[in-house]
Amino acid sequence: MSGHSKWHNIQKTKGAADAKRSQIFTKxxxxxxxxxxxxxxxxxxNNSRLAAVIAKAKAAxxxxxxxxxxxxxxxxxxxxDNFESVVYEGYGPNGVAVIVEALTDNRQRTAPEVRHLLDKFGKGLGATGxxxxxxxxxxxxxLDSEDLDEDxxxxxxxxxxxxDMQASDDVFEIYTDPDAFNDVVAALEGKGYTFLEADVQMVPQNYVKLTDEEDIKNMEKLIDALEDNDDVQNVYHNWEQD
Structure with missing residues (x-):
């Protein structure tokens, strides 16, 4: 798969994520x-969606x-508990694309909060699509590539x-069709592999590099604020981090 490593984009915030482990478990x-x-x-x-979430939980x-x-x-x-899935799309600083996946029991609470953060630190909420x-x-x-042979x-x-598979930043990133995700997880677990991350995600086709320090700070603040929101499950973006 072409494009900048997704793991490279998130590993710099992994330490912060580890510090929020209880919040991650709650989500x-x-x-x-x-x-x-x-x-x-x-x-x-008998529940493929549950199987995918369990894989994500184990990786976490x-x-x-x-x-x-x-x-x-x-x-x-x-x-x-009665949650519904909602997806918001918008723009961070300098047109960085942002997708926010939420599970909420109150759209009237979640939508204004997400809109406020995108307005405050980015270019605002956009239309669906x-x-x-x-x-x-x-x-x-x-996968952690240490002690593993790439071939x-x-x-x-x-x-x-x-x-497909990419080797980068001391990890191997394996990509699957979403419908094949659970089967690939099961097959690789059966061979003894364990995962640093396992999830069905929105992967950018291309990336935007930010050079302005203020834009970089605002993008970091936007990601942190969205991830701190209890209703937000996942934040995807195409910001290429060094």
Whole structure:
């Protein structure tokens, strides 16, 4: 896959993300509850959306007890959590494309908050489809490349059904069709691989480099503020970070 490494874009903020581990677990748990409810099953073998969220949870080092407890909660008759998926598109500084995926129980709360942040630190909220055309939906698996042979990983990934692999920044990034994501995860886990990241994501087709220091600071603030919002699940952008 051409284009700048997605992992390169996020690894600089990984330390900050690790410090917010409880918040990350809370967001994954919300996603898991939605997956169980919409899929009608707490068994990942019969619920592909749940299987994908569990892969994401494992890559984030979410304990198995937390995963089981969340699934049990979602299956409980007394659970009244009712979240809907909403996607916002807009622009950061200097036209950087931004996609915000949220799970919310109140659109009237979430939309103004996302709009405010895009207005404050970027160029504002856009119409549906204004930037998503420049992203591809892909399964993304990231492996620590230390002690792994690139040719072997490539062969295993392709045999598992992956589309492509990149080697960069001490990691291997494996890309899959979203529909093949769970099968590729299962096949590679069966060969003993563990992932630094495993999720279906919006991958940019091209990247924008920011050179103005104020733009860089505002883009960092925008990402941090969006990720700190309880309703926001994922933030995708095409900012090329050094």
């Amino acid at each position: 994954i748990a919300r996603e898991m509850i939605v997956a169980v409810k919409t899929g009608g099953s707490g068994d990942p073998a 080092n979410m304990p198995n007890d937390n995963i089981k407890r969340t699934i049990d909660k979602a299956l409980g008759a007394g659970n009244t 204004c930037v998503s055309w420049s992203f591809d939906k892909k399964g993304v698996l990231v 072997t990983v490539m062969m295993d990934a392709l045999e598992a059904g992956a589309e």
